[in-house]
Amino acid sequence: MKKLFFLLLLAGIVNQSNSQVRFGPTAGILLPAKQNRLPFYNRKTAWYAGAFSQIPLTSRWRLWPELHYSLRVYDFTYGGSPVKQVYKFKYLNAPVLVMYHPLEHLDFFTGPAFSYLLSASHILYSAHPATRINETKTLPQLYTSIDIGVNFTIGHTLGTTLRYNYGFSTAQQNSPNPNYSHSQVNCGLYYKL
Numbered sequence: 001m002k003k004l005f006f007l008l009l010l011a012g013i014v015n016q017s018n019s020q021v022r023f024g025p026t027a028g029i030l031l032p033a034k035q036n037r038l039p040f041y042n043r044k045t046a047w048y049a050g051a052f053s054q055i056p057l058t059s060r061w062r063l064w065p066e067l068h069y070s071l072r073v074y075d076f077t078y079g080g081s082p083v084k085q086v087y088k089f090k091y092l093n094a095p096v097l098v099m100y101h102p103l104e105h106l107d108f109f110t111g112p113a114f115s116y117l118l119s120a121s122h123i124l125y126s127a128h129p130a131t132r133i134n135e136t137k138t139l140p141q142l143y144t145s146i147d148i149g150v151n152f153t154i155g156h157t158l159g160t161t162l163r164y165n166y167g168f169s170t171a172q173q174n175s176p177n178p179n180y181s182h183s184q185v186n187c188g189l190y191y192k193l
Contacts, residue, residue: 020056021053021054021055021056022053022054022192022193023051023052023053023054023192023193024051024052024157024190024191024192024193025049025050025051025052025190025191026048026049026050026051026052026066026068026161026188026189026190026191027047027048027049027050027068027188027189028047028048028161028186028187028188028189029045029046029047029048029186029187029188030045030046030047030048030070030072030165030184030185030186031045031184031185031186031187032044032045032184032185033164033165033166033183033184033185042074042075042076043073043074044072044073044074044075046070046071046072046073046184047070047071048068048069048070048071048093048186048188049068049069049070050066050067050068050069050093051066051067051068052064052065052066052067052190053065053066054099054192059101060100060101060102061098061099061100061101062098062099062101062107063096063097063098063099064095064096064097064098064099064107064109064111065094065095065096065097066093066094066095066096066097067092067093067094068092068093069090069091069092069093069118070090070091070093070115071088071089071090071091072088072089072091072184073086073087073088073089074086074087075087083124083125084124084125085122085123085124085125086122086123086125087120087121087122087123088120088121088123089117089119089120090117090118090119090120091115091116091117091118091143092115092116092118093113093114093115093116094113094114094115094116095111095112095113095114095147096111096112096113096114097109097110097111097147098110098111099151105152105153105154106150106151106152106153107150107151107152107153108149108150109147109148109149109150109151109163110146110147110148110149111146111147112144112145112146112147113144113145113146113147113165114142114143114144115142115143115144115145116141116142116143117141117142117143143167143168144167144168145165145166145167145168145183146165146166146168147163147164147165147166147186148163148164148166149161149162149163149164149186150162150163151190153192156192157191157192157193158189158190158191158192159189159190159191159192160187160188160189160190161186161187161188161189161190162185162186162187163185163186164183164184164185164186165183165184165185165186166183167183167184
């Protein structure tokens with residue numbers, strides 16, 4: 001599936017001379033979709049940046065592959081403990097979206113998203129200097145999810161996107177919160193070149 005995505009993205013870039021195929025940068029914020037029931041768990045607002053390609057399939061249907069980098073952060077504080085644990089995850093994300101284009105400036109979309117974990121760090125904060133522990137090997141390397149959302153284009157180049165990303169994968173089993181999911185709400189902008 002990863003090979004198919006990269007081939008489609010490459011095809012979109014190579015065929016940019018065709019006026020219907022568009023591509024450009026995209027960036028935005030990642031909001032926590034849900035907070036965990038545990039009082040010591042706190043997920044932070046994160047961000048993403050990357051590129052997309054818009055490939056028309058018919059007059060109403062489009063393929064919209066993306067490739068972007070994201071940083072996601074959450075922390076734990078146990079009761080009255082002075083120790084705070086911060087987890088930082090760096091991802092390479094590859095959503096492959098199918099869009100329906102009912103109106104001139106409006107698109108509805110859905111599709112799978114693949115998030116490859118580039119690195120993870122676990123930092124302990126206490127009264128002493130921060131201690132950093134790398135835990136990349138203890139985490140799953142590939143997360144899968146599904147995106148559903150809407151794009152609204154302003155004019156012919158600038159647009160906004162709002163999507164819900166439902167993560168099927170969860171965090172490591174020995175985590176303080178093994179039910180942590182990578183679900184989130186994405187709010188962003190894109191620019192068609």
